[in-house]
Amino acid sequence: MGYNAFLERMGEVNDLLNAESILKWDARTMMPPGGADTRAKQLATLTVLARDHLVADETRRLLERAEAETASLPADGVERTICAQVREAIEYHLRIPAALVHKRAEVGSIGQHIWAKARADSDFGSFAPVLEETITLNREMAECIGYEEHPYDALMYRFEPGETVRSLQPLFAALREGLLPLLKAIGEKEPPPVGFLERPFPVASQLEFALKMARKLGYDTDRGRLDLTVHPFEVSFTRNDVRITTRVNDEWMPKSLFGTLHETGHALYEQYCDPAYTRTPLATDLIGLYAVGGVSFGAHESQSRLFENHVGRSREFWELNYGELRGTFPEQLEGIDTETFWRAVNRVQPGLIRVESDELTYDFHVMLRVEIEAALIDGSLSVPDLPEAWNAKVEEYLGLEVPNDRLGVLQDVHWSSGQVGTFCNYTIGNVMAGQLFAAATKDDRVRNGLANADYLPLREWMTEHIHRHGRRYSRDQLLEMATGRTLDPTDYLEHLTRKYSDIYGI
């Protein structure tokens, strides 16, 4: 009875956060331009009210009763897990003064305008003051949240709980050691031809084919839809309504196709969460104040990268599905065989822009950002020295010279909106995807499915081991249960080495 009233209260927090997500989806897909200013106010109000509803006296009273009522249940059962998570989230938010949250949101809102202009003008100097303020505010935030070793750990906690500057060091070292020689070897080989991918592929057919593939992977359109947007994303409003978006470039076909498979991976995580967790904290990120079923940003990214790269960019996938693609685009793909197509969509080419990077170079973009963010936060790097530090790392990791700040340090939106601490998720997602795919394909049903264009067994394996658990277990608990190990880059490195040796004949 008390526990149920507590759950209903948490359902209201989930409702508020889902409402906020719906407003964000609408703003990025449907909203007419005039709506931007008042929409920003509506979003700000929902965030504040969700936070206030969570930390309110009434919630704490209900939590205490629920804790008392469930005290004799197993500590790792659903009820006590939920109570513990809510208590932790309340304490987390109460450590951060409302004025700091407000100030950070304000600077983030102003920052985005300043950044957009600075990026267009490639003028780091005009963005530097607001970035300085953002870094200061994030340092204050880190002090409020608390940490053991490094202030950056406190900032990563919201996105990737448990990950620290120290824990990332051996992971990044292993990736550098495994990937730099591979990248060097590839650079000496003839790249596969990709010119045919720049032919004009009609937009409507691209969307139709991409959605067909998404459905094939398990995306349920009775509980979702695909729309166009500028910066693609996936968003859920409970598992019953999980939407994906894409961006279509009629001169670079892989963008919408693999982008859709990527968002599909995210969507499957949400659509196949245990229905019993709907509207509960096990489907609500109460730290980040975001209605989501995935347990960490990295875990979420593991699903998008798995379906995009391990499935969607595999030779096997195209051996089975290329006929359909060529049937859809007979003129554009005339004379292009499966092997040529598969090699083309896996071409490696170190570039300056993170969001355009390929499977193999992506992690270097991540590493340089994490290292730079940590240094900005601990003060070992100052904002005025940032462009130089950025350019040096791009040279070191990617062998490229950065011609201007627009293509360098000004390229990402994150800092302009006040966000620091989220980049490591992308690499953790990659590593987890490798580890999970290796484990899943030890299962005969999964392997046979993949060999016959039947993706249900793979989706079911992921649902059984990942999706259904929502936020009940930590990322490393999930990994241990699913693969017998915590985060480990071995499978991922093996996958990349095998695949790219094959493509490039190394």
Added chain:
Amino acid sequence: MGYNAFLERMGEVNDLLNAESILKWDARTMMPPGGADTRAKQLATLTVLARDHLVADETRRLLERAEAETASLPADGVERTICAQVREAIEYHLRIPAALVHKRAEVGSIGQHIWAKARADSDFGSFAPVLEETITLNREMAECIGYEEHPYDALMYRFEPGETVRSLQPLFAALREGLLPLLKAIGEKEPPPVGFLERPFPVASQLEFALKMARKLGYDTDRGRLDLTVHPFEVSFTRNDVRITTRVNDEWMPKSLFGTLHETGHALYEQYCDPAYTRTPLATDLIGLYAVGGVSFGAHESQSRLFENHVGRSREFWELNYGELRGTFPEQLEGIDTETFWRAVNRVQPGLIRVESDELTYDFHVMLRVEIEAALIDGSLSVPDLPEAWNAKVEEYLGLEVPNDRLGVLQDVHWSSGQVGTFCNYTIGNVMAGQLFAAATKDDRVRNGLANADYLPLREWMTEHIHRHGRRYSRDQLLEMATGRTLDPTDYLEHLTRKYSDIYGI
């Protein structure tokens, strides 16, 4: 300072109610079917929180400070009007116990499912028990709200403040007296041919033409958009984002065209509200808990009916715009001249279904509903006797026999969702539209504009006299300022008599 903090608090209430409206728009235009259950919960939470935020101690504290601070300002100025409206709304909501609000929402939610099935089966008996409960709950609500003469007055207050059973009697009598003879005379004449309107008009072109006309009337698509839905509506999320919807029937072209002009009239009311009122109580219905700038449902309907009927169904409009319509649909409109088209879209035909009724018979559908609702609420009519009473009134007002309850007493959704007291708005809107259009066309600029397909002067007249004021003045204050009189059916009856005598040669 205190007043500003109070306004910001009211801005949050407006944000919450706008968020609710966005969720409703999405549910009716974009949401995949699976999302319905959790969306209903999200909407319920937002309603409760908006109400709680309004009546909270903190709001009352801020209101008291704002009242003290503005006590020396003019009583009819913006500041004190806002304070008075908020105080009234808080008192209104505090009179209604939360348990009653909750119970009514619950019965409304169950009621809609039961009604949908009952209507499909034309089985009034299965809907009767939940209707009985709805009537009882609305009676309780009326007792809580309070009234002077008739409990139904308390229920109408939310939609049409100031209107009462007694005030409607002379209005309805005048309409009956003016319209029944006209209707009888029309029944003796040859109806204009309408068969060509049933030809297939391509959906995309219908939408494009309708939106073009909406823009011509002043609808700003930088602050709005047109989408498809099942039951068309207009909804605003502040004046900066005002959306309209339509339903396209490819076998009855007038539906989407005049439906769009109708929603355009609603949209203009919201889009041209004074920008200074954005997020304030002057753009928020704090009694009905709905983010809307219009001062009453009837006043809102006056704008939709004015642009749909007085502009869109006028001979002058089609003399100027029919060429463009025929250019869009040359095959479908082959051999049809302006006069034939204009007469066809104004054909009078008494029918059983309110939402399909023409300009002349609509008010009879309204009157019978208002009379029946009032009788149900005061107990002079019992639910078991309802179908018989309904059928007798349809016979009396429209001269039609009701073959079954599906086409009779079960046709409207309102009661199933718990709503009683909203029907009079439609007729008040018609009457007001007549009165406002007559006043506006005394202005040379407006008349010259209409004669030259320039609808800006008319829109500006309405903005000057109606739109911009938001909820600052009562409906009758607005009418007096704009036309020199409170609600008066003379102009409306004159309009109908003149127009239909012309069309039918009476």
